[in-house]
Amino acid sequence: MRKPLLAGNWKMNKTNAEIPGFFEAFFDAVGSAAELFGKRADIVFAVPYTLLANAISATVGRGVAIAAQNVHGSEGGAFTGEISISMLTEVGVAMVLVGHSERRQYYGENDASVAEKTKAALDRGVVPIVCVGETLAEREARHTDAVLQEQMDRVTPLIDATGNTIIAYEPVWAIGSGLTATPAQAQAAHHFIREIVRERCGNAAADELRILYGGSAKPENVAELLKQPDIDGGLVGGASLNPKHFAAMVLSCLES
Ligand code: PGA
Numbered sequence: 001m002r003k004p005l006l007a008g009n010w011k012m013n014k015t016n017a018e019i020p021g022f023f024e025a026f027f028d029a030v031g032s033a034a035e036l037f038g039k040r041a042d043i044v045f046a047v048p049y050t051l052l053a054n055a056i057s058a059t060v061g062r063g064v065a066i067a068a069q070n071v072h073g074s075e076g077g078a079f080t081g082e083i084s085i086s087m088l089t090e091v092g093v094a095m096v097l098v099g100h101s102e103r104r105q106y107y108g109e110n111d112a113s114v115a116e117k118t119k120a121a122l123d124r125g126v127v128p129i130v131c132v133g134e135t136l137a138e139r140e141a142r143h144t145d146a147v148l149q150e151q152m153d154r155v156t157p158l159i160d161a162t163g164n165t166i167i168a169y170e171p172v173w174a175i176g177s178g179l180t181a182t183p184a185q186a187q188a189a190h191h192f193i194r195e196i197v198r199e200r201c202g203n204a205a206a207d208e209l210r211i212l213y214g215g216s217a218k219p220e221n222v223a224e225l226l227k228q229p230d231i232d233g234g235l236v237g238g239a240s241l242n243p244k245h246f247a248a249m250v251l252s253c254l255e256s
Contacts, residue, residue, distance in 0.1 A: 005233035006253040007044035008240025016054045022243050023058045029247030037063030041253045046097050056092045067095035073116030085124040095127040101172045115154035129166045136173035152196045161204035167211045168235040174215025183224050186213045190230035219248040226256040
């Protein structure tokens with residue numbers, strides 16, 4: 001049985017000054033259900049680098065994990081402006097987003113760098129959340145499966161039955177657009193991804209793999225999405241910035 005996981009992706013939003021107020025409001029809104037964090041569902045916040053240490057202190061012992069939004073694939077060296085996995089583990093980061101479509105679109109990340117980063121994370125015991133997904137043009141041209149197949153190609157050999165790699169299916173056309181994939185569209189893509197993993201890595205790896213949906217997920221649609229058999233959670237951008245909205249989604253996730 002795969003444990004659901006709900007991750008907020010704050011992107012380039014919020015400051016350290018907002019951290020205490022955000023988590024106070026979030027834990028208030030979740031109430032005693034917070035006791036189920038880590039047991040019934042994993043709850044994660046992917047925050048900007050400069051907020052990591054404070055987000056970790058604000059949530060220590062409260063059952064949530066703090067993730068970075070990116071990492072470099074190398075251990076160190078002349079890479080101005082980059083952050084390595086050991087720099088993340090030093091401050092207590094447990095997970096990292098890899099290959100978010102905004103990284104692919106604006107910062108030239110590609111399937112090769114995504115695989116390198118994924119491997120770097122796994123080698124140091126950090127759980128990578130690897131993002132894949134097609135653009136609107138690709139969907140309209142009926143290339144969704146081909147795009148997913150290609151994006152999964154280099155990362156699939158790194159997936160094993162430990163469940164330590166997480167995939168986020170985020171159709172680019174649904175991110176921040178208010179358009180959500182229908183539960184049926186999302187389920188089809190998730191199933192396709194799981195079968196890629198089944199074919200190359202076997203049943204145990206496929207059955208353990210958590211696949212999150214991302215793209216305008218919000219309190220109103222999350223329950224329906226989570227009902228789909230291959231949807232194991234969500235990666236939430238806009239709606240995770242509001243502690244009450246995200247708390248409502250967390251409650252749905254705990255009930256799923
Ligand atoms: P959104 O973003 O929920 O605002 O669409 C999701 C994401 O980019 O991870």
